Every structure is written in C-alpha cells, then in structure tokens.
Amino acid sequence: MTTFKAESASRDRSREEKLSLARIVEIVTGGDMPLRFTAYDGSTAGPEDSPFGLHLANQRGATYIATAPGDLGMARAYISGDLEAQGVHPGDPYPLLKSLGDLHFERPPARTLAQIARSLGKDAFIPVAPPPQEHLPRWRRIAEGLRHSKNRDAEVIHHHYDVSNTFYEYVLGPSMTYTCACYESENQSLEDAQENKYRLVFEKLRLQPGDRLLDIGCGWGGMVRYAARRGVKAIGVTLSKEQAQWAQNAIVEEGLADLAQVRHSDYRDVPETGFDAISSIGLTEHIGVQNYPDYFRFLRDKLRVGGLLLNHCITRPHNRGRVKAGGFIDRYIFPDGELTGSGRIISEVQNIGLEVLHEENLREHYALTLAGWCENLAKNWDACLKEVDEGTARTWGLYMAGSRLGFERNIVQLHQVLAVKLGPDRLPQVPLRPWWVA
Numbered sequence: 001m002t003t004f005k006a007e008s009a010s011r012d013r014s015r016e017e018k019l020s021l022a023r024i025v026e027i028v029t030g031g032d033m034p035l036r037f038t039a040y041d042g043s044t045a046g047p048e049d050s051p052f053g054l055h056l057a058n059q060r061g062a063t064y065i066a067t068a069p070g071d072l073g074m075a076r077a078y079i080s081g082d083l084e085a086q087g088v089h090p091g092d093p094y095p096l097l098k099s100l101g102d103l104h105f106e107r108p109p110a111r112t113l114a115q116i117a118r119s120l121g122k123d124a125f126i127p128v129a130p131p132p133q134e135h136l137p138r139w140r141r142i143a144e145g146l147r148h149s150k151n152r153d154a155e156v157i158h159h160h161y162d163v164s165n166t167f168y169e170y171v172l173g174p175s176m177t178y179t180c181a182c183y184e185s186e187n188q189s190l191e192d193a194q195e196n197k198y199r200l201v202f203e204k205l206r207l208q209p210g211d212r213l214l215d216i217g218c219g220w221g222g223m224v225r226y227a228a229r230r231g232v233k234a235i236g237v238t239l240s241k242e243q244a245q246w247a248q249n250a251i252v253e254e255g256l257a258d259l260a261q262v263r264h265s266d267y268r269d270v271p272e273t274g275f276d277a278i279s280s281i282g283l284t285e286h287i288g289v290q291n292y293p294d295y296f297r298f299l300r301d302k303l304r305v306g307g308l309l310l311n312h313c314i315t316r317p318h319n320r321g322r323v324k325a326g327g328f329i330d331r332y333i334f335p336d337g338e339l340t341g342s343g344r345i346i347s348e349v350q351n352i353g354l355e356v357l358h359e360e361n362l363r364e365h366y367a368l369t370l371a372g373w374c375e376n377l378a379k380n381w382d383a384c385l386k387e388v389d390e391g392t393a394r395t396w397g398l399y400m401a402g403s404r405l406g407f408e409r410n411i412v413q414l415h416q417v418l419a420v421k422l423g424p425d426r427l428p429q430v431p432l433r434p435w436w437v438a
Contacts, residue, residue, distance in 0.1 A: 019119040021056060027116065030106045034099050036086070052096040053086035059124070066124045072327030078398060079131045079332070079391045090394050091378030094371070094401035101405060133391050135335045165246045167387040168220070170380035171373050171396065176220035176246070179282040179312065180366040180414045190372035193365070198226040203436035204358070204418050205277035205308045207232050214275045214302060216267040217283025221247030221260070228260035236262040237270060267298075274304045284313035284345070289323045289338045292348040300352055305423035308430075309354060311345065312416045314366075319343040333399050342415040354419040355428060363413040370404035 022043030025033065033046035036053035046053075056062060061082025065073040077083035088096045108116065117125070172178055173191055181193035182200050201223060207213060209231025215223045218236030220243050227234040228251070238244050247262035263270075267283070278299050287295045299309055316323075319341035325334060346356050377384060377397055384393050406412045420428045 017115075019116060021062065024116050024119065027108050027112060028105050029103060032103070034103060035096065050099075051087045052099050054096075055084040055086060057082050057084055060128055062120065063124050063126070063128050064130075066120060067127045068327065070327060072331060075328040075332065075395075075398060076130050076134070079133060079394050081390070081394070089378040089381070089397075090390075091381045091384075091397045092374035092401055093397055094374060094404055097401050097405050101409070130331075131391050133395050134331045138330065138336070163392065164387040165220075165242055167384055170384050170387070171377050173372070173376055175222055176250075177222045178219050180362055181369045181372075182362060183365050183368050186368060190369065190376075193369070193372075194222070195226075198223055200436060200438075201279055201281065201310050201312070201416075202227060202230070204310055204416070205279065206430065206435065207277055211276040212272075212274070213277050213279065214270065214272070215279045215281070216270075216299075217280060217286070218247065218262055219243055219282070221250060221262045223279055223281060224260045224262055225251060225254060225256060228256040229254070232259065234260045235270070235272065236260070237265045237267050238262065239264070239266060270302065273302050275302050275307055276304060277308045277310070278302060279310045279312070281310075281312040282314075284311060285334060285337050285339060287338075288336070289340050289344065292345070293352060296349050296354065297352045300354055300421055303421040305421055306429040307421050308357075309349075309419045309421075310416060311349070311419070313345070313414070314339055315342045315345065315413045315415050316340055317410050317413050328402075329399075332395050339412065342413065342417065345415065345417055349417060349419050353422070355422055356417060356419045357428065357430065358418040358434060359415055361413050361415050363407050363410065366412075366414045367404050367407040370400045370407065374400050374404065 019027070020043035021039035021041050022037055022045035025037050025039075026045050035046050035050040036048065037045045037056075038053065039056040040058050056065075056077070060080070061077040064076040064080070064082065067073065068076060074083065078085065085093050085096050088094070107113075168176060168178070173194075175191055175194040177194040177197070180197065181190060182197040183193045184196060188196070205213070207227060207230070211232050213224075213227050213232050213234040215221075215227075215234060215236040218224055218238050219240075221236050224234040224236035224247065236247065238247070241264050244262050244264035251257055251260045251262065280299070284292075284295070296309075303309065316339050323338040323340050324330065325337045325339065329337065342359060342361070346359060349356055374397065377393070377400070381393070403412070407414070420430060422428060
C-alpha cells in the first residue's frame with residue numbers, strides 16, 4: 001500500500017512538472033521534429049545535425065503561437081522576428097518549409113494539454129497586438145463595406161499591391177508581372193517565361209492588329225503593353241492606384257499611348273463594350289465565388305459575338321469544401337480572397353452562356369515562377385529593405401516560398417480557361433483545332 005501511494009505521488013509530481021518549450025514541441029509533433037528547434041528557455045529538440053532550424057526567441061513569439069495555433073500564429077511569430085529561421089535566407093525560406101512539409105501535429109490528451117498550459121503560464125494566453133502588416137479579421141472589415149463591394153475590394157487591393165512599385169521591380173523583375181509565367185523548359189529565365197505567357201494568352205485570344213482588348217485586373221499593364229506593341233487597342237483596369245500610375249508611365253515611355261491605356265478603376269465601371277477579347281489574369285481569386293455568375297455575365301456582355309475570354313487564375317485541385325483562404329493568406333496576403341476548383345469556374349462560365357473551348361493547368365509553371373521571385377527577393381534583399389520594413393519583406397518571402405510548396409504538392413493549381421461568345425447561329429467562329437503554339 002505504501003509503495004502504491006509513493007508511485008501515485010510520483011506520477012502526480014510528474015504531471016505537475018513544468019515542461020520546457022522544446023518538450024512541448026516534441027509532444028505536439030509526436031516527437032518527430034525534422035529540424036533543429038531551440039528556444040529562449042535554453043531547451044532544444046530535433047536532430048542536432050539538421051541544416052535548418054527554428055529558434056523561438058522570446059515570450060511574445062510563444063504567445064503568438066499559443067493564441068493562434070496553426071499557420072496564423074506561426075506567421076505572426078516569424079514576421080515579427082520572434083521565430084527565427086536558421087539555415088535559410090529570409091527572402092527564400094523554401095528549403096526550411098519543405099523540410100517541415102511532412103510534419104504532423106497531434107492533439108495531446110486533455111491532461112497533457114493542461115500540463116502544457118500550466119507550463120506556459122497564463123501570460124502566454126493573453127493576446128498581444130499582431131504585427132502591423134496584418135489586416136483586420138473578416139468580421140471587422142465591415143467598416144470597409146460589404147465583402148466584395150467596390151469600396152472593400154479597393155481597400156484589400158490597396159493592402160496587398162500598394163506597397164512600393166520599386167519593391168515589386170526588385171521582386172518581379174523587369175516584366176513587372178505578378179502572375180504565373182509559362183515555361184518552355186525548367187531552364188528558361190523568369191523574364192522569358194513571362195513573355196511567353198503573354199504570347200500564349202495573345203495567341204489563344206486570336207488577337208490581330210486593330211482588335212480591341214479589355215484586360216481586367218491588369219496589374220502593371222504587362223498584357224496591355226504586349227498587345228499594344230502588336231497593334232491591338234488595349235484597355236487595362238486595376239484597383240491599385242500605384243499600379244495604374246506605373247503602367248501609364250510605361251505606356252508613354254514605350255510610345256504606346258495611341259493604342260493602350262491603364263485606368264485606376266473597378267472593372268465593373270468600364271463603360272465600353274463590343275471587345276474582341278477579354279483577358280482576366282489573376283483577378284478571379286479576388287472576386288468571391290458567390291459572385292462568379294455576375295462576374296462572368298459582365299464579361300460576356302462586354303464581348304462582341306465571336307469574342308473570346310481567357311480566364312487565368314489560381315484554383316484548388318477539387319471543387320468541394322471551403323473556399324476561404326487560410327488565416328495567414330487572409331490576414332497578410334489576399335484579404336477576402338477565395339479559391340475553388342477549375343470545374344466550378346468552367347461550370348459558371350458555361351451557365352451564363354459562354355462556350356468553353358479549352359482549359360489547361362499550369363500548376364508546375366507557377367512553382368517555377370515563385371522560385372524565381374524568391375530568388376529575386378533574396379538577391380535584392382538589402383535594396384528591398386530600403387523600400388519596405390523587414391516584417392513586410394519577411395511576409396513576402398514566407399508567402400512566396402510557401403506558395404511554391406503548395407503548387408509543387410498539388411495543394412493549389414493554376415488554370416487557364418478559354419471561352420467564346422456564341423451568336424444566334426451557335427457557331428464559335430474559331431478553327432476546329434487549337435490554333436496557338438503550346
């Protein structure tokens with residue numbers, strides 16, 4: 001009896017023993033840490049010979065993670081500098097993220113959770129202000145208007161794109177193209193692959209000199225200028241004031257003002273109609289899935305009979321489940337952004353009366369594109385820090401490296417969908433077989 005009581009008391013003391021931060025990490029990961037973890041309390045976990053590591057530098061970082069478990073808490077700690085990535089450049093943490101890719105978190109038993117909570121202390125669960133780069137949660141954005149209203153869309157686009165044109169020049173390269181490139185081979189340069197993407201879109205739309213193109217969500221006007229150089233009359237619209245100013249300057253510098261223009265405008269405010277073609281490259285992610293019918297109906301009505309639509313956007317690999325982005329993406333990258341599968345997009349295009357002619361998945365191309373952007377950010381890191389604060393630069397490195405991993409692992413895809421507006425005769429007015437060079 002005495003022995004039993006002693007053993008019971010020993011177990012009780014063990015349960016009350018304060019756990020180190022490294023031990024907590026081992027518990028919630030099942031003891032399978034693929035890299036080295038160190039913490040401000042001096043504890044360590046994971047293989048000592050790992051080329052990569054994570055260092056939790058202070059109490060604030062622990063609070064970020066404890067009060068927002070998952071990607072949002074980790075992102076807050078990383079962006080603020082409280083969670084340090086070791087063995088990688090902050091402009092390209094892809095190798096570290098890849099090593100973490102197979103990490104699985106386990107929910108400990110209730111008694112162990114209680115011990116973890118006691119070990120962290122009550123102060124760790126008192127929320128602290130997030131990094132200044134973070135946008136408001138969805139429920140607090142109502143002051144900016146209803147979701148996907150013109151005012152609210154303008155605000156969230158401003159949050160993401162109106163950072164610094166010079167910063168984007170360093171990251172995106174001379175093309176100033178912030179959408180997936182199309183690679184002829186893995187060894188092709190980012191700049192050539194972006195030019196090839198514009199060429200592909202141009203050819204799919206069967207554009208000829210004198211035709212009229214509307215490019216919605218045009219960014220810095222890359223597609224507009226590509227088309228104008230080939231004699232096409234092009235109008236681009238963007239909700240970003242800084243993008244529009246940069247694009248208009250580039251148009252003037254290239255001597256294209258008689259053919260091209262970029263407007264600081266919501267696409268829904270474009271008054272012109274009868275376009276020969278419409279390109280939407282990287283805008284659909286911002287529209288809201290429930291708004292797809294109105295979105296594609298608007299585009300259909302802007303086309304002439306026989307006109308072509310090219311929709312290029314990020315998708316999920318399936319058409320079920322949630323469409324909202326995760327915590328990190330929604331708060332730091334694309335507030336109010338939503339993704340669904342290519343099947344949903346094709347269905348909505350068909351439902352408003354356009355005929356889908358072709359679709360293709362450029363998932364692997366986006367992984368290569370993101371690798372190029374991360375390389376640029378790392379290479380130009382010091383110059384980028386003269387344009388934005390380090391937290392913003394860290395946000396971009398984390399976002400692009402994580403997205404690269406997502407495309408590689410088929411968590412997200414990139415689809416181009418080509419459709420035509422039929423007339424009363426129901427004839428598509430296009431060749432029987434694809435007419436572009438793949």
